[in-house]
Amino acid sequence: MARSDLLISLVRAGAAGDRAALESTTEALVADERAKNHHSVADRLERALAAVNVTPPALTTSSSQSGSGKDTILELEPRTTLGQLMLPLPVARGGQQLVEEHTRADVLRAHGYEPRHRVLLSGPPGNGKTSFAEAIAEGLGLPFFVVRYDALIGSYLGETNARLRKLFDYVRTRPSVLFFDEFDSIGKERGDTHETGEIKRVVSFLLMQLDQLPSYVVVIAATNHAELLDRAVWRRFQMRLSFPAPDRQRIGSSTILSPNGPISLKQHQRLSVENSVQ
Template identity: 75%
Template sequence: MARSDLLLSLVSAGAAGDQQKVRTATEALIAEERAKNHNILADKIEKALSSVPVSSSALLKSKRVSGEDKEAVLEIEPQIQLDQLMLTLPAYESGRQLIEEHVRADVLRSHGYEPRHRVLLSGPPGNGKTSFAEAIAEALAVPFFLVRYDALIGSYLGETNTRLRRLFDYVRTRPCVLFFDEFDAIGKERGDTHETGEIKRVVSFLLMQLDQLPSYVVTIAATNHAELLDKAVWRRFQMRIGFPAPSNSQVKGFLENITSHWPNKPKVSMATISRTLNSSSFSEVRDFCQNVRRRQILGLGELSVDESLRIELDLWKSRIVPRDIDGDGFEQTPLEGRSR
């Protein structure tokens, strides 16, 4: 049985003669039934909608989903939970609010509101943007779709827009979380004189498609270079959440959480390690801890966790890092003592 809020929305839209709302509510109803594997009923509703001249809809133009329609997305089974992430309070509260709005969407719709469904995440790499998007999908129990740019960006005129259309046609058929990583790759500033006219057309088309997505498709875009995004792109996103680099205290807490699951707790303090790993992302800290455990495991009991830590810390201090100045190349320098 369809949700009561969708039926009420459909009836009220029909009574008011709101064609756009009729189409949106009906598409939400179709997606709801397909999510329950009620494909026969969904097909009948889709056929009924296509026989009525409501408005043009990408959903009606594509009766069946083909492999070509979904080639630009990679479906990942969400496993990460929001409470497992090390987030700033604003990011955590924003995520919790977003989940509540979709879980209780019927309450919002009964008052004439839709849950927010376009979210922009901004911050340096390795600090939880992708994990945050996956956690939202896990909490809502919907598919998590990661956009594949290699299958989306075409080399011929108009090819990228065609693939974008197929992508949006596919994702709007069911409730899901659609995640664009490195969003600045296709959402660039149209005023940039170095960009071609093709990129500008892609951005314009992308904005139009984002506007037309129904609220049951949660679109999350992440970028490491927010300054490169087109100004109109910012306006499309109802929630904008920052993911800054972690402080030393946050790294210390992250280390304590990871090492608490180790069979042997290190003697060296986590505060000391966090100072050595200064200016690191959460991803880098996790990789460091995994390297310590790998070295200890392969030592077959002859290497203590503290000795393994000492070796990895020495290697960390001499690792290759990107230069902090403009230009090409890399420099090999200890990370400790570098300015943030």
Template identity: 60%
Template sequence: MARSDLLINLVKSGASGDKHTLGKIVDAIVAEERAKNHNIVADRIEKAYRLSDSNWNGKAATLMNAHSSESNARARDFIAEVKPRRRFEELILPEVTMTAAQQLVEEQQRASLLRSHSLEPRHSALLVGPPGNGKTSLAEAIAESLAVPFFVVRYETMIGSFLGETASRMKRVFDYARTTPCVLFFDEFDTVGKERGDTHETGEIKRVVTSLLLQIDDLPSYVVILAATNHAELLDRAVWRRFQLRLPLPSPTQKQIASYLTALSDRSELKLGASPQQIAKSLGKVSFSEAEEFFLDLARRQVLAAGEETPAQIAKQQLKIWASRVLGPLTQKQDDNAGTPTT
């Protein structure tokens, strides 16, 4: 209770100072207390802050709550809440990327200790790498570790055709995210974070990027914003500065693919039909996503075979089919460069 009284007195004493900064601090404290299910304390803090503002009255509160509810309902159209399916122990990541991601989680989990030393936890990361190598999985793992909602921005509904429409919708998304501790995830981030100096882009895109940068700057630290891109070279230069962490997720090596297949086999108790190293070598340069798809092919065929074919026979057949597949542009480029000497 002593700590609760201290927080309430802190809000009262700070109300006469910088209102913008104070509002962000109050939001952070309230969200933290609600995350701990300390709803009574959170309500008292909000009440103390409101009473300290001489302009606050019951009518304003009613109007604000009504407006907030309407805005939240509209914002839900532009995000999808996804249940995280991945955990850190399931991922195979570069050591530096894994360490940085776990530090981010630890700082969020121990935010109270940091704030007691006038420090805020880091809460933004840019995930960069080729498709299928774990960017979305890492974002899910962070949300799963923090046990907070995982919100994925839906571009198909957020991007509008009228002037200013996209920027307005984006603001609603950020306003909604501020209402609770969460992970806000922008996949294919280059869609909305493009370089403003590109002469081929319209003025609307430039306004969207400017609005995006302002919204990120104003985001409280209890909201973790993660963005993933396959085309880092397309991002606006100012976008890079907004992210406290910039984590690489490169294409996996054969050894990593073998380890990934082994982990999938162990978790599902499914026999691969060949050594993981042999399969990894036969698959060639593939992403983690492609390796998982191949593993699922094996699983489907073994279930449908109902014991009439051995795992080894199925693996041989599926590898033959895999070898005859049509390569995508990225895989084709990798294969073309495989024998090219580098300096």
């Protein structure tokens, strides 16, 4: 499925005369082939790309780019690392496993497996869900895409689905981390009698797009209201992590980074007091 998506994106980019999309899609294909140790094929793809002279069609204008899926995301540079976050032990281990699976994806594929790439985070606000998603992007060295709901959700019938399609078509062209914050706003329970038929169609289309995402796109969704999510949403995510509010014991036993290495928060507080006295 991942390879077929890339080939479709490659054809679309060539037909539209979109050099940037053609290059990013070809680079993703090259990375996929090298991960499978098909280095000769990867080299041929790179040579073919260098020899291609893409000429945009006469009717192609800058307005066509304004309607691309790139308009519905913010690309941020990830700076936070997993080691800087105060996380529950299951969440910290889950993050480390996710990074390791993608770092060693070639080993998994050699045995017929794909790394997990759909993660659902739930818990009260302010407990590190967004920072966790950013840290995963930093750990994998991938672009961090944050979905803009103001540009995604339309007021006309079918408009949101059309923008969702463009969004997913865009992210398929390159390895990345795609982050949906406040996921309950778009993944609501379809059985809710207070919701319109349009949101139900959006949820159904969203679930289909999630199923078709290649494994080199890591999609992370976060919600503060897990009870509002559609039941089918939960089944789409291979990893589900809970972010409870930290208690006093966990805060006191947590570690933070210092110039001399990790130290406990209590040690950090004691050193701060001693330095202020001096």
